[in-house]
Amino acid sequence: MKPGAVVALIVLVCAAAATFVSFSQATVKHVTIAEAMSMPGKAVQVPGGIVPGSVTFSLRGNQPELRFEITDLQGGTERMTVIYRKPRPEGFNSVTTVEAIGRFKDGVFDADVLLVKCPSKYRGRNGG
Secondary structure, three states: OOOOHHHHHHHHHHHHHHHHHHHHHOEEEOOOHHHHHHOOOOEEEEEEOOOOOOOOOEEEEOEEEEEEEEEOOOOOOOOHHHHHHHOOOOOHOOOEEEEEEEEEOOEEEEEEEEEOOOOHHHHHOOOO
C-alpha cells in the first residue's frame, strides 16, 4: 500500500472515531423524574409539567437564574426543582410543560437546555 493511502486511511479512521464519540456524547437518555433523581450527575432529558406558582426568575450577581418545579407527565407524584442559569427562553411564560436537559445534583436538576413549545404556535387559525 502506498504511503499516501496509509495516511489517508489513518485520517479517515480518526475522523470516523471522532464523529462517533461526538454523537454518542451529544445524545442523552429520556427519563422520568424518578429516574433522573436516581442517576445523580448523569446527563439526561426529563419532561415535566410546570407547577403553577413555582416559577421564579432572579439575577445572582450578573448571572440569570430561572427556578421552577416540574411534576411527572405520566401521572406520578414526583416533583423536582429545576434551575436554569441562562436567560428565560422565549415563550416560557405561556407554556405548561418543558423538557429539561441536564444533571440532577445536590437535590435539584441543573438544566443546561430547556425545550419549550409555545402552545399558540400549534393551534389552528380557528383557535383549536
